[in-house]
Amino acid sequence: MAPEIPNPIIRVRDITVQFGSTRVLDGLNLDVKRGEILGFVGPSGAGKSVLTRTIIGLVPKLAGSIEVFGVDLDSSNTSQRRNVERRWGVLFQQGALFSSLTVRQNIQFPMREYLRVSQRLMDEITMAKLAMVGLKPEVAERFPSELSGGMIKRVALARALSLDPDLVFLDEPTSGLDPIGAGDFDELVRTLQRTLGLTVFMVTHDLDSLYTACDRIAVLGNGKIIAAGSIADMQASQHPWLRQYFHGKRARAVMG
Ligand SMILES: Nc1ncnc2c1ncn2[C@@H]1O[C@H](COP(=O)(O)OP(=O)(O)OP(=O)(O)O)[C@@H](O)[C@H]1O
Missing domain, CATH: 3.40.50.300 (P-loop containing nucleotide triphosphate hydrolases)
Incomplete structure (x- = not known):
């Protein structure tokens, strides 16, 4: 030990x-x-x-x-x-996004559980989280099935960060x-951890x-x-x- x-x-x-x-x-x-x-x-x-x-x-x-x-x-x-x-925020194996919810709804899921804030504020937070993980705002209205594997991981990370853990x-x-996608993701995690x-x-x-x-x-x-x-x-x-x-x-x- x-x-x-x-x-x-x-x-x-x-x-x-x-x-x-x-x-x-x-x-x-x-x-x-x-x-x-x-x-x-x-x-x-x-x-x-x-x-x-x-x-x-x-x-x-x-x-x-x-x-x-x-x-x-x-x-x-x-x-x-x-x-x-x-x-705390959690990114489960395989990303584990809800397939029937859009990216925006996925990221807002923990907010609905733990925060009492307006829809407008939740939308603003969602856009900030998407930017934080390097995704464009238009991704918000897509469903998980319309995303690449790397994008799914980034959305899952945005969801894990939704409550500012x-x-x-x-x-x-x-x-x-x-390997390139994985390297980019590692760098993103490193940057977020530092900032x-x-x-x-x-x-x-x-x-x-x-x-x-x-x-x-x-x-x-x-x-x-x-x-x-x-x-x-x-x-x-x-x-x-x-x-x-x-x-x-x-x-x-x-x-x-
Ligand atoms: N809910 C469960 N019921 C019964 N067995 C389980 C359950 N969850 C995990 N196990 C068993 O516990 C062991 C450890 O599983 P776990 O998924 O934690 O391994 P891991 O180290 O994360 O493996 P990997 O690197 O392959 O993902 C496995 O033998 C698995 O079958």
Whole structure:
């Protein structure tokens, strides 16, 4: 386990998650620092999405505690929990936009849930968010089926940013994008993190993202964090999975 971080934005302690008799997370501990982009990696099926969904409350845990912004999510009341939820945004795997809603309606979805503002103000915020993620205003009236994969990711990011969050969860944001599209997306996330002071929890398989966008990396294996640190720490690790991942053929291609 990596050393504890003072006043982390997310503090996960001894989390255990099980489906039937299959234990996916097994006493996992993790801290996420304020203002960092944490890249969360690990073998396919290790439980990266499960941890993300457990932190945001979509998957029940068997044991352990989760604090976000210093609030223990189990002992908080409904209004405290809503206050925490209002301060995070989520980009789910595959973008997960509502297919029957336009881009504008998708981006306004969290606003309707959490804000009490006029339609006109919501429309103004929507246009600002579209510009923020590099999309033209006319995209607002399109449906998800009329967008490219890269545009869908950008709209999903705009939706995640709709409530001006302090923290965003990105679950494989560059999956399905070509290398140029993925590189552009990483750069966008980096720029937004710097300009908005965001903390970013990013599940990824993309080595380029780890090198170009992430400040720190945490690796999941056998239900626990097996390593956490900088890219240099990962490269120096003797753990077999890390050696394969950071020194294998794909890594050599990324490193040139
Ligand atoms: N709701 C569920 N019910 C039963 N099993 C589940 C459920 N959600 C996830 N799992 C199982 O938990 C394990 C971890 O899944 P998860 O999607 O978190 O992996 P991952 O590390 O994100 O993988 P990938 O990198 O391939 O996306 C898998 O074996 C999956 O089948």
